[in-house]
Amino acid sequence: GAVVSQHPSRVICKSGTSVKIECRSLDFQATTMFWYRQFPKKSLMLMATSNEGSKATYEQGVEKDKFLINHASLTLSTLTVTSAHPEDSSFYICSARVPGVSEQYFGPGTRLTVT
Amino acid sequence: GDSVTQMEGPVTLSEEAFLTINCTYTATGYPSLFWYVQYPGEGLQLLLKATKADDKGSNKGFEATYRKETTSFHLEKGSVQVSDSAVYFCALSGGGNNRKLIWGLGTSLAVNP
Numbered sequence: 655g656a657v658v659s660q661h662p663s664r665v666i667c668k669s670g671t672s673v674k675i676e677c678r679s680l681d682f683q684a685t686t687m688f689w690y691r692q693f694p695k696k697s698l699m700l701m702a703t704s705n706e707g708s709k710a711t712y713e714q715g716v717e718k719d720k721f722l723i724n725h726a727s728l729t730l731s732t733l734t735v736t737s738a739h740p741e742d743s744s745f746y747i748c749s750a751r752v753p754g755v756s757e758q759y760f761g762p763g764t765r766l767t768v769t
Numbered sequence: 770g771d772s773v774t775q776m777e778g779p780v781t782l783s784e785e786a787f788l789t790i791n792c793t794y795t796a797t798g799y800p801s802l803f804w805y806v807q808y809p810g811e812g813l814q815l816l817l818k819a820t821k822a823d824d825k826g827s828n829k830g831f832e833a834t835y836r837k838e839t840t841s842f843h844l845e846k847g848s849v850q851v852s853d854s855a856v857y858f859c860a861l862s863g864g865g866n867n868r869k870l871i872w873g874l875g876t877s878l879a880v881n882p
Contacts, residue, residue: 660812688869697858697874698813747812749870756801756820756862758870762812 657681658750660761667738668769674734675764677748683728684750688758689721692745704731738768771796775859775873782849782880790844790876792833792859800861802826802835802842803870807856816844816857849880 657680667673677687685706690698702710702723710723722734731750735742745765749758776791794802804816804826817826819835819842826833831846842859859873 686868695877697872700869703869749813751868756868757803757815757818759815760805760813 656750656752656759658684658748658759658761660748660764662764663762664765664767666767666769669739670737672734672736673738673766674732675746675748675766677731677733677750677761679729679750679759682750682752684731685728685753686751687725687731688749688751689723689731689733690747690749692747692763698747701733735766738766740768742766743768771800771861771863771871773859773861773871773873775876777874777876778856779877779879782878784851784880784882785848786880788844788846788849788853788878790857790859790878792842792844792873794840794842794859794861794871796840796861796863796871800863800871802833803860803862804831804833804842804844805858805860807858807875809855813858849878851880851882854878854880 659678661676687704689701701716702712704710704725706725712718725731747763749760772795801820803818805813806816807813817828819826822837824835833844856875856877858875860870862868
């Protein structure tokens, strides 16, 4: 149980374009999902916390107009990187928290490359 | 605020060696503690957890005990295998409704045959 999927697993886009990443909880309803960014050989950086039906809470230093997060249902959250630049190239990971349980379950990640 | 300090790697061991990865934390209240593992090219997986003092989490031969007196949650395994090569992250779950995870920087482990 507690499986989280992400799509796509890899994406290459051109500078200036937007790309959407989907995060789905497959076998449970996730009232809270989290979006992280992981730099090479570094720990995870929490970007935002996404609650179903409400606006995401962004961490300090994360541009909410650049990284649009939508949590439209209890099983789906999306991250849209708008007007992508090469410095946005990174590994983006989502996680979901099972209601009433403290741990988070992670998706496999999305490798974004902006050319 | 809450924080996690994890021993820096990389750690290189021979197969069947004993492993310890130190993790200490600073937190208000009574956080839950976790070890996550990231195998090469994969996402993070929960390895084990402990939710209160003196709890011992265990999985796949790995163990960690929640020590409130020393604010530690050290990861141990008696005999590592090549397949244990991965990056290990210590984390704590803070308070509040969203229960954000506070992460250590990760420790890379390489096990040689």
